[in-house]
Amino acid sequence: DAKTTQPTSMDCAEGRAANLPxxxxxxxxxxxxxxxxxxxxxxxxxIIHGLKNxxxxxxxxxxxxxxRKSSTLILPHATLRDTAVYxxxxxxxxxxxxxxxxxxxxxxx
Amino acid sequence: xxxxxxxxxxxxxxxGQNVTFRCDPISEHNRLYWYRQTLGxxxxxxxxxxxxxxxEKSRLLSDRFSAERPKGSxxxxxxxxxxxxxxxxxxxxxSSGTGYGFYxxxxxxxxxxxxx
Numbered sequence: 300d301a302k303t304t305q306p307t308s309m310d311c312a313e314g315r316a317a318n319l320p321x322x323x324x325x326x327x328x329x330x331x332x333x334x335x336x337x338x339x340x341x342x343x344x345x346i347i348h349g350l351k352n353x354x355x356x357x358x359x360x361x362x363x364x365x366x367r368k369s370s371t372l373i374l375p376h377a378t379l380r381d382t383a384v385y386x387x388x389x390x391x392x393x394x395x396x397x398x399x400x401x402x403x404x405x406x407x408x
Numbered sequence: 409x410x411x412x413x414x415x416x417x418x419x420x421x422x423x424g425q426n427v428t429f430r431c432d433p434i435s436e437h438n439r440l441y442w443y444r445q446t447l448g449x450x451x452x453x454x455x456x457x458x459x460x461x462x463x464e465k466s467r468l469l470s471d472r473f474s475a476e477r478p479k480g481s482x483x484x485x486x487x488x489x490x491x492x493x494x495x496x497x498x499x500x501x502x503s504s505g506t507g508y509g510f511y512x513x514x515x516x517x518x519x520x521x522x523x524x
Contacts, residue, residue, distance in 0.1 A: 331510060342412070342499050342515025349450060386450055394439070395464060396513065398450030 302326070303387045306389065311381075317374040319402050321387035324368055329344040329391045332363055332370045335398070336383040343398070346372065377406045410434060412516035414500050420489055420522045428486045429519045433502030440483050441513060442475055443499040451499055457483060458506070490523045497521075 304322045311317040323332060331350050335343040347354055347361045349370075354361045360373040374381055386401040413432045420449040421427050433440050438459050442453035455465045459480035466480070468474070472490075487494055497518040505511030 333510075337450075340517075342501070342517055343513075344515070345512045348510055360502055384450075394441075395453050395467075396441075396451075397453060398443075401450055402446070 302397070303388060303389060303399050305385075305399060307400070308403050308405070310407055311374075311377045313379060313406050313408050314376055317372075317377040317381065317404060317406070319372040319374075319385050319387075319404065321370045321372070322368065323370060323387070323389045326367050326389045328389075330389045331391070332361065332367075333388040333390065334359070334361065334370075334372045334385065335388065335396075336381075336385045337401070338380075338383045346385075351354065377404075379406050379408065382406045391395045411442055412500055412502050412514055414498075414516040416519060417517065418520045423492060424489055425491055426486065426488045427521060429498055429500075429521075431483045431485070431500030431516060433482070433500070434451050437439070437502035437504050437514070438480065439503045439505055439511065440461075440477055441475055441501040441503075442483070442485050443501065445499055445506065445518070446495075450491050452499075454485075468490040487521075490521075492523045495521055495523045 302325050333348040334346040337343045349361045362371045384401040384403050386398045415430045417463040441456040442454040445451045472488045475485045499518045501513040501515045503511040503513045
C-alpha cells in the first residue's frame with residue numbers, strides 16, 4: 300500500500316523549474332525512492348530513482364534529504380509536455396510498486 | 409512498435425459476464441505485472457510473473473480475478489462474473505531482471521473496462 304504523501308496539485312510556468320515534494324515518513328533503510336509520471340490516457344513512465352544520494356538523469360534530478368524522510372523531484376525547465384500526474388513511491392525492490400494518488404502538475408504557458 | 413501492447417483497448421460488458429484481457433510485453437522482458445487504476449487514483453498492483461511463474465498473487469482483488477502467463481511470453485487477465493465495481497483501467501507492465509533490485513517497469517496503454 301502507498302506510504303508516501305504528496306500535494307494534490309501544483310502549477311509551474313513553462314520554462315521554469317518544477318519542484319515536486321514527497322514525504323516518506325515510514326521509509327526503511329533498504330527502500331528506494333522511485334518517481335514515475337502518467338500523462339493523460341497513457342500508462343505510467345519511469346523518471347528516476349535513488350537510495351541515499353541525489354541523482355540526475357536526462358529527465359530530472361532527485362534530491363533526497365539526509366534522513367530520507369522526504370524527496371524532491373526537479374524538472375529543470377518544465378515544458379507543456381511535462382503536464383502529468385507525478386507519483387513518488389518507496390519500495391525495497393521494484394517488483395511491487397504501490398502508487399499513491401500523486402501530484403497533478405500543470406505547466407502553464 | 410516494440411513497447412508493451414494490450415488488447416483490447418476498450419471493453420464494454422454486462423454485469424455477470426466474463427472478460428479476458430491480453431498483454432504482450434517487450435520481447436526480451438521476463439517479468440510482467442498487472443495493475444488496476446480507478447478514476448482519480450494511482451495504479452494498484454495486482455500480480456506479477458517472472459517468466460511463467462506467478463510470484464505474487466495475494467493482491468488480486470478477489471477469486472474472480474485470475475492471471476496466466478503460460479509460456480512466459482504474453483499474459484492474460486480474466487475477470488469472472490464482472491461487477492460494476494470492476495470498471496477501471498487495467499494496466500500491464502514488463503521489465504527485465506531475475507534478482508532483487510531495481511528494474512524499470514515499462515507500461516502499456518491499458519485496457520479500459522466498463523461494466524454496465
